[in-house]
Amino acid sequence: MELVSGKVTSKGQITIPKELREKLGLSEGDQLKFLIEDDEVRIEPVKKKLLSQAIGRITSKEEINLEKMREIAHEEASKHTLSEGLEHE
Known part of the structure; x- marks a missing residue:
């Protein structure tokens, strides 16, 4: 030690x-x-966990649409990137 x-x-x-x-x-x-x-x-x-490691732990009574999740995440990231760009102007 x-x-x-x-x-x-x-x-x-x-x-x-x-x-x-x-x-x-x-x-x-x-x-x-x-x-x-x-x-x-x-x-x-604190160990960093990848989303791929957490997927097996997600439970839902409804079907999870991963494509829709990706689409929403992409839209939110785009909004964040745009707002960051406007703040720097």
Whole structure:
């Protein structure tokens, strides 16, 4: 077990040393979970799940139209991209 230390800022943010970020494959925006037991805290990265991994867990009484879901997602992404573009002008 390695001992690696970090620093807590006045805003409660934690600095994770570069060697630890690299070892865990962490990058900006990744989420962490804090597991607390007694007076100890364990920090673990939240595993990213692909939609393809989650599909088997989705249940519905109605048939799920994946093509319609893709179409809606594409429309929403287009709206978001357009609104982002207008904000930058």
